[in-house]
Amino acid sequence: MRFLSDRVSMEETEGxxxxxxxxxxxxxxRTLLVTWTLAWTLCGAYMMWELIRMPPGEIRQYLLVFMAFWLYFEIRIGRALLWRLYGFELLRIKDGVFTIKDSIWGFGTARDHFLENVNDLRVxxxxxxxxxxxxxxxxxxIGGERLQFEHLGRTQAFGKGLTAEESRAVLKELQRAIGRSARRAAAGK
Known part of the structure; x- marks a missing residue:
């Protein structure tokens, strides 16, 4: 395994x-994000407590709508916090398939793209x-993609949070790996 930067590592094996x-x-x-998430959660818990204690009426209906919006953003903030604390973006080229997976604690959906359908890989x-x-x-x-390619007419972005230097280094390595995979496929391996 070798490191392209302090956040980006790469491993090449046979194939x-x-x-x-x-x-x-x-x-x-990280401290700021954890503090903000904790404050948002505590404010929501307090509002929920007030909602439970409040008698029925117009203000209670307003608070129910408010809590629906709060819950939406609580989920978004929670996912962003988990991503920033435990998340990895995994890229793999193997057997003619380019796989991209956003992984939190190993969970996440891998998206496979056949290399013959991958075009115009670039920054x-x-x-x-x-x-x-x-x-x-x-x-x-959760965002900040720096790399993209065309796959069956759709643009696929990846490389979350890469700097300009990291994105150029990752692009160079991915292009080399795609070239090696194409040569192996042409040789019938």
Missing amino acids: ATSVVISARLKPAA LDIDEASWKWQMNESFWV
């Missing part, structure tokens, strides 16, 4: 290449000054 991208944050950002074109990119790159969301 397979694997890249693991850690979603870990710097300690200050994602981004406008770093745009508001949308800044929000997607924030540490409190």
Whole structure:
């Protein structure tokens, strides 16, 4: 196993290449995210307590709607926290298949893409000054993809949280692995 950076590792074996991208944050950002999640959860618990104690009426209906929105964002924040504390993005090229998996504690759905259908693997074109990119790159969301390819007419983005240097290094290694896989397929192995 070799490391492309402190968060990106790569392993090449006979017939397979694997890249693991850690979603870990710097300690200050991790502390801020945990604190924010805890505060959001405690505020929601307090609002739930008040909802239980409140007599029926118009304000209670308002609070029920509010709690539905709170729950939606509680789930989003919880997933982002789990992703940042325990998540990895796993990339594997093996037997003519490019597999991408977002893994939290080993759980996650692997998406397989046959290499003959993968086209135009490249660094994602981004406008770093745009508001949308800044929000997607924030540490409190699961996002910040830096690489993409075309697969059966659809764009697939991956490489969450990579820096520009890391994305170029991962792209170079993936292109080499795809080339090796194509040569093995042509040789009939």
